[in-house]
Amino acid sequence: MPKTKKVFAVSILLVCVILVSVFNTGCSASNSDIPDGMKLASVDGAEFCLYVPTSWMLNTESSMSGAYYSISQKTVVYADVYTDDGCETIEQFWEKISARYDAEYKDFKNDVEGGSGEAATLGDKNAKKYVFSATIDGDDYKIAQYIAQNEGKFFVFTYSAETEIYEQHLKTVEKMAKVFSFKKNEKTPVADRTDGAPESMKIASSDKVEYVLYVPSKWIVDSSVTAGAYYSDTDLSNVNVVSYYGDEMTITEYWDMCDAEYKAQFSNYSLHENYKSKLGSRNTYVYIFTLSFDGKDYKMLQAISAYGELMYTFTYTAEEELFDSHLDEVKLMMEQFKFR
Secondary structure, three states, rough: OOOOOOOOOOHHHHHHHHHHHOOOOOOOOOHHHHHOOEEEOOOOOOOEEEEEEEOOOOOOOOOOOOEEEEOOOOOOEEEEEEEEOOOOHHHHHHHHHHHHHHHHHHEEEOOOOOOOOOEEEOOOEEEEEEEEEEEEEEEEEEEEEEEEEOEEEEEEEEEEEEEEHHHHHHHHHHHHHHOEEOOOOOOOOOOOOOOOOOOOOOOEOOOOOEEOEEOOOEEEEOOOOOOEEEEEOOOOOOEEEEEEOOOOOOHHHHHHHHHHHHHHEEEEEEEEEEEEEOOOOOOEEEEEEEEEEEEEEEEEEEEEEEEEHHHEEEEEEEHHHHHHHHHHHHHHHHHHHHOO
């Protein structure tokens, strides 16, 4: 199964919800492995270990490997891994993703520091470092991406900050890149967990989160995310759940922000219907929409619920022609979803 993830603060994270879904993809580290003054910022199952200063705030509850500097400062780091059979070199991979950035982001400017693809290191691997700028939600950002190859995959470590504060954290980010480490690709089967699960279902979420996602027994649990599963190795239709601090937004306000971001970032985006329903015991708003990404047409269902200070987004993604074939199972997952 090709496993990846991808790409800014809240608006960047909204896009990542989609990209986790249309791609999808293990890191654990003992305390002795963690550099002094740092902490682990990669999700369970990641193929790398990302370390950040202990003062930074983790983003791993959003099924992302990453962290941000503070609530008030739009400074984030995150790491992704891509399998791209169409690219053999880092230069080819950068050419492909930079073309995508140019299409998606306003005022995209490649190589703002000159010397595109300067030699760098990411952990113990040779890498290339690319720096570019873009306007996102009306703010000017400067972004650095370190790209390395390992075991046939492209690993991307990204630092993004508003342009005027980019230099403030550069030395810290360089240290993060230095202590980054790669995990050997050792696939271990995930044992089915059925304790307390409804009949013919199993648990597909971490014990560390405040909810339980149940999926049909035949679905495959995705151990690289906090909560998620996919149908099969040949049909990558999938579900995942992420949570965010809602910052006192209503569900409709939250969706309006999502809707605007999806329109800006994805081609052929169209909202088809929305209605009220239930996610477990909680009221939820359901939105069904289509979009295109990397030449494929996807249909998606997002159910958004508020619980305490958090917003929960349950996302079902399938290639458009497969969407209806799993819809009854997805509705069952929503019905059996449990908040602790």
